[in-house]
Amino acid sequence: MGLLIRNGTVLDPSTRVQRRADMLIIDENVAAIEGSIAPQRGVDVIDATGLLVAPGLVDMHVHLRDPGQTHKEDIASGTLAAVRGGFTTVACMPNSAPPIDHPTVVEYVKSRAGAASCRVFPIAAITKGQAGKELVPIAALAAAGAVALSDDGVSVADAGLLRRAMSYATMFDLPVIEHCEDLTLSAGGVMHEGSWSTVLGLRGIPAVSEEAIVARDLLLAEETGARLHIAHVSTAGSVRLIRDAKGRGVRVTAEVTPHHLVLTDEAVQGFDVNVKMNPPLRSADDVDAMREALIYGTIDAIATDHAPHAPEEKSVEFDAAPFGVVGLETALSVVWTALVQTGLLSPVQMLQKMSAAPATILNIPGGRLRVGEAADLVLIDPDRRWTVDPSTFVSKSRNTPFEGWTLTGKAVMTIVGGEIKHNELMAEKAGLGTRD
Amino acid sequence: MPRHLLGLRELSRPEIEDLLDAAQGFVDREGRGTGLRGTTVASLFYEPSTRTELSFDLAARRLGAQMLRCDIDHSSVRKGESLLDTAKTIEALGVDALVIRHPASGVPWLVARHVACAVINAGDGMQEHPTQGLVDLLTVRQRLGRIADLKITIVGDVRHSRVARSAAWGFSKLGAQVTFVGPQTLLPRDCRALPTYCTTSPEEGLDGADVVMALRMQLERQAGGDVPSLAEYTNRYGVTERIMARTAPDAIVMHPGPINAGIELSDDVACGPRSVIHQQVTNGVYVRMATLSWVLETASPQSTAESPPLDGDRIPQPVLAYSGTSHLTGKTG
Numbered sequence: 043m044g045l046l047i048r049n050g051t052v053l054d055p056s057t058r059v060q061r062r063a064d065m066l067i068i069d070e071n072v073a074a075i076e077g078s079i080a081p082q083r084g085v086d087v088i089d090a091t092g093l094l095v096a097p098g099l100v101d102m103h104v105h106l107r108d109p110g111q112t113h114k115e116d117i118a119s120g121t122l123a124a125v126r127g128g129f130t131t132v133a134c135m136p137n138s139a140p141p142i143d144h145p146t147v148v149e150y151v152k153s154r155a156g157a158a159s160c161r162v163f164p165i166a167a168i169t170k171g172q173a174g175k176e177l178v179p180i181a182a183l184a185a186a187g188a189v190a191l192s193d194d195g196v197s198v199a200d201a202g203l204l205r206r207a208m209s210y211a212t213m214f215d216l217p218v219i220e221h222c223e224d225l226t227l228s229a230g231g232v233m234h235e236g237s238w239s240t241v242l243g244l245r246g247i248p249a250v251s252e253e254a255i256v257a258r259d260l261l262l263a264e265e266t267g268a269r270l271h272i273a274h275v276s277t278a279g280s281v282r283l284i285r286d287a288k289g290r291g292v293r294v295t296a297e298v299t300p301h302h303l304v305l306t307d308e309a310v311q312g313f314d315v316n317v318k319m320n321p322p323l324r325s326a327d328d329v330d331a332m333r334e335a336l337i338y339g340t341i342d343a344i345a346t347d348h349a350p351h352a353p354e355e356k357s358v359e360f361d362a363a364p365f366g367v368v369g370l371e372t373a374l375s376v377v378w379t380a381l382v383q384t385g386l387l388s389p390v391q392m393l394q395k396m397s398a399a400p401a402t403i404l405n406i407p408g409g410r411l412r413v414g415e416a417a418d419l420v421l422i423d424p425d426r427r428w429t430v431d432p433s434t435f436v437s438k439s440r441n442t443p444f445e446g447w448t449l450t451g452k453a454v455m456t457i458v459g460g461e462i463k464h465n466e467l468m469a470e471k472a473g474l475g476t477r478d
Numbered sequence: 479m480p481r482h483l484l485g486l487r488e489l490s491r492p493e494i495e496d497l498l499d500a501a502q503g504f505v506d507r508e509g510r511g512t513g514l515r516g517t518t519v520a521s522l523f524y525e526p527s528t529r530t531e532l533s534f535d536l537a538a539r540r541l542g543a544q545m546l547r548c549d550i551d552h553s554s555v556r557k558g559e560s561l562l563d564t565a566k567t568i569e570a571l572g573v574d575a576l577v578i579r580h581p582a583s584g585v586p587w588l589v590a591r592h593v594a595c596a597v598i599n600a601g602d603g604m605q606e607h608p609t610q611g612l613v614d615l616l617t618v619r620q621r622l623g624r625i626a627d628l629k630i631t632i633v634g635d636v637r638h639s640r641v642a643r644s645a646a647w648g649f650s651k652l653g654a655q656v657t658f659v660g661p662q663t664l665l666p667r668d669c670r671a672l673p674t675y676c677t678t679s680p681e682e683g684l685d686g687a688d689v690v691m692a693l694r695m696q697l698e699r700q701a702g703g704d705v706p707s708l709a710e711y712t713n714r715y716g717v718t719e720r721i722m723a724r725t726a727p728d729a730i731v732m733h734p735g736p737i738n739a740g741i742e743l744s745d746d747v748a749c750g751p752r753s754v755i756h757q758q759v760t761n762g763v764y765v766r767m768a769t770l771s772w773v774l775e776t777a778s779p780q781s782t783a784e785s786p787p788l789d790g791d792r793i794p795q796p797v798l799a800y801s802g803t804s805h806l807t808g809k810t811g
Contacts, residue, residue, distance in 0.1 A: 313588060
């Protein structure tokens with residue numbers, strides 16, 4: 043059983059190599075990457091002319107809502123959305139119900155992941171119940187397969203507790219992922235505190251509510267030697283702090299979402315709850331700072347913070363709506379349209395941010411193409427134009443800020459472990475007889 | 479296709495003047511009219527109200543409409559029925575206009591997207607209270623004969639005030655200069671976002687003012703502790719005869735009500751000859767008659783149901799020069 047992907051442009055962000063080549067997949071692994079490979083018996087041919095052949099995308103910040111909130115999403119629907127967006131691996135955040143704060147929940151996630159469309163790596167909580175009071179059994183969780191620790195949704199407010207968690211986590215080389223927010227500063231806020239919150243009469247979430255905790259966490263990481271990863275960075279001030287810390291040798295990495303790279307707080311006019319998320323959309327200066335940080339490496343990765351909410355939960359007044367937007371099915375295209383097409387990022391750089399870096403940070407496979415390793419791939423059509431229609435999403439939720447946007451660049455085929463999990467190529471190109 | 483009245487920010491100067499002229503017309507006719515006979519108006523107030531709700535009720539019935547007042551505290555809202563379900567249920571009963579007040583900003587826009595009847599904003603969170611803005615404009619025009627080039631000073635809890643915002647849009651579009659006065663923690667976070675001048679000095683703000691509008695301390699909207707104490711607020715910012723000596727000779731004093739006695743205004747100012755507070759209340763009925771007529775009687779092809787437009791024509795340029803207005807001209811990041 044195999045696939046022969048012919049005539050594509052193969053990109054490997056780990057080696058920065060980009061060349062026209064054929065790729066042969068036998069069973070689960072990449073068997074060969076050569077200039078020209080002859081068709082063989084038992085191997086289906088995929089014509090990748092005009093397409094990019096790249097390592098599958100890795101999303102290190104996804105909320106699968108499973109167990110306990112499966113009306114919003116579950117592991118099956120979430121991973122289906124992932125492969126549709128070109129992702130072959132996701133890491134799921136622990137704020138499910140119950141949260142991933144015990145090895146049994148890790149086991150549950152892993153067992154469900156077995157039947158999922160892509161690979162799923164669980165992130166465990168930092169504190170029991172994510173209540174911020176007691177540490178979880180970190181060693182047991184690491185042994186069970188957790189790849190990071192996070193109380194995402196909230197910060198660990200107790201600095202002494204976070205310091206202990208970071209110190210302990212160094213024994214297992216687990217990154218500590220912090221959602222940086224001081225709730226006494228963001229109190230009651232629903233959008234960025236700035237000129238638009240003043241005009242619209244909505245309570246604001248000031249930039250300093252993120253930056254104050256970023257500063258604290260960087261100092262704690264420096265002191266403990268822990269690996270800190272800052273989730274969903276959104277302000278220019280945070281970027282400045284992270285840059286300075288990296289310059290001093292602090293072991294920090296950072297991610298940004300696609301929506302924080304293209305949307306500003308001005309989008310909240312009209313009070314569409316599909317632009318309500320935390321951290322909120324910020325000012326134009328902050329968006330510029332995010333892009334610059336991505337280009338110069340202060341921000342290492344792009345992660346969607348895919349946060350599904352059922353339609354009935356979102357059809358309420360702005361103040362009352364839950365925070366969060368989905369992102370798996372639009373991320374690649376939004377980044378391609380806004381950053382790659384405009385020349386701010388090269389395709390190889392994009393893959394570093396969306397495939398190689400997330401895998402490296404979490405210490406999981408991904409982000410490169412090597413003979414003998416698992417065939418987790420995405421085929422990208424750089425010229426395909428499409429319009430975002432949430433009613434066609436395979437996610438259970440529809441809360442996207444990009445409804446109606448026309449985007450360029452799409453994942454037309456996603457392959458996980460040698461199996462085609464998503465296929466939008468023309469049938470005759472695929473040479474497989476029928477489309478998935 | 480009915481019109482909506484959601485906010486003064488999205489109305490043009492001619493539209494505001496039409497509404498004021500129509501209201502004045504009702505004043506002159508002593509509030510008589512039959513223009514809304516055969517229609518039904520419903521009010522849905524999620525926050526307490528005396529003046530606004532009662533004046534909408536009177537206004538509707540004086541024009542011949544049937545009035546339906548939804549008593550939230552005894553409705554299915556207490557069973558957990560959502561805002562949209564409530565609004566759509568009322569609409570389904572056969573209502574031509576829905577007057578809505580809610581503690582969350584943006585609710586009238588949300589409701590307008592989901593119902594076919596006309597929607598009037600009777601106060602949404604901290605964002606706008608457009609009919610109050612029209613009341614204030616009408617009252618000033620009646621007492622001082624004009625609006626252009628007047629100095630309007632608004633004192634108090636501006637940060638949390640929808641009355642202040644509607645007044646800022648309305649008065650500046652009609653050519654007045656608006657100044658906000660209050661303690662730093664009660665002024666807008668970004669003063670450049672609104673077409674006003676901001677100062678923490680009551681002396682500077684009231685100097686030469688033609689209109690002094692005192693706002694209620696919105697204790698229910700403050701996080702608690704925005705000012706160290708009410709006494710501190712009153713000592714510095716309470717409008718008294720002493721500070722009124724700085725204003726223009728014919729200056730008038732306004733307050734949207736209800737008044738926290740002795741806090742925003744001293745009693746002698748509230749009841750004195752410069753006070754037009756009762757006139758504001760009386761004008762409230764006429765303004766709401768004009769508003770109901772505007773949204774229902776004259777069906778215009780252009781609905782204001784969409785979100786406020788981004789083009790610079792409809793958003794007033796600041797009267798006093800300040801920087802950083804690019805966000806008002808529809809540029810995206």
